[in-house]
Amino acid sequence: MNLERIVIVLVGTLASGNIGSAARAMRNMGVSQLRLVNPQCSLDEQAYWMATCGAEILKNAQIVSSLREAIADCAYSFGTTARNRRWRRIRKPKDMAKKALSLSGENNVALVFGPEDTGLTNEELELCSEVVTIPTATDGSSLNIAQAVMILCYELFTAAEHCSAPTPTARLAPAAMTEAMYDHMRTTLYEIGFLNRQNPEYTLGLMRRILTKAALTIPEARFIRGIFRQLAWYVKSRSQKSDGGF
Known part of the structure; x- marks a missing residue:
């Protein structure tokens, strides 16, 4: 190997x-x-x-x-x-x-x-x-x-x-993809008031460690980012409605 x-x-x-x-x-x-x-x-x-x-x-x-x-x-x-x-x-x-x-x-x-x-x-x-x-x-x-x-x-x-061949594993999401996902999560969680602006890294770090344990594949990382993209769209549309935009 x-x-x-x-x-x-x-x-x-x-x-x-x-x-x-x-x-x-x-x-x-x-x-x-x-x-x-x-x-x-x-x-x-x-x-x-x-x-x-x-x-x-x-x-x-x-x-x-x-x-x-x-x-x-x-x-x-x-x-x-x-x-x-x-x-x-x-x-x-x-x-x-x-x-x-x-x-x-x-x-x-x-x-x-x-x-x-x-x-x-x-x-x-x-x-x-x-x-x-x-x-x-x-x-x-x-x-x-x-x-x-x-x-x-x-x-x-x-x-x-001591390994004759690597154990077959799924192709995981590369860091470029997961970091873009985390950036999207950060922005959205700020918008909905979930993050403590005084110490956002504590919550974000916890989420990182949870998702790292999951060893996300490429489709899974896309799925999670899609959730936050939809959440951001929903928050924006609600804000426009409350401002009389619709």
Whole structure:
């Protein structure tokens, strides 16, 4: 079983050597898709020197301006963090690998890593389907990006060795579709007064997690968006009637 549908996403990386080392780790573990979100460095000589056998991965890396763009064609994504997230289920690397492989037969699956100094923001983690943490000693919870990439890719590699073929799965809705659905939901829920304008992300985050568990297919995502489109139309038509528009 290969890992061709696994996508490594590095967000705001500061040091070119870390990108090169991550590419080397990917090459060693059989992962080839690398996407860079707004890197704070260039893919210079240092990056290629650190990449060694992973130079081709660097050469083919996609550079994009936002995380949404990077995972647009991915049906599922795992955001990495060293911090405790009480409101999110946190997977360990082995569990993440099993879940990722169970979905990768028909879907791109992303592993997302934040900048060296701050990690992923809460907003970026909300864009991810789930959160994964690499256990460490309590006095040293922060790993180098390339180390983290190597550990997670290793777990994927070893899990794939024990799978003769991916389990047949439905083609899930890609992030571009689900994010458009969530944007539509946000606008409509504001219009009907369902969201608390002081803290809308709490409710929206809860809805995200509920729907993520459902692993929406493309028709299901279209169906849910259709409900909110109809709801928005109804609210607008009622407003026009009350204003004497009809």
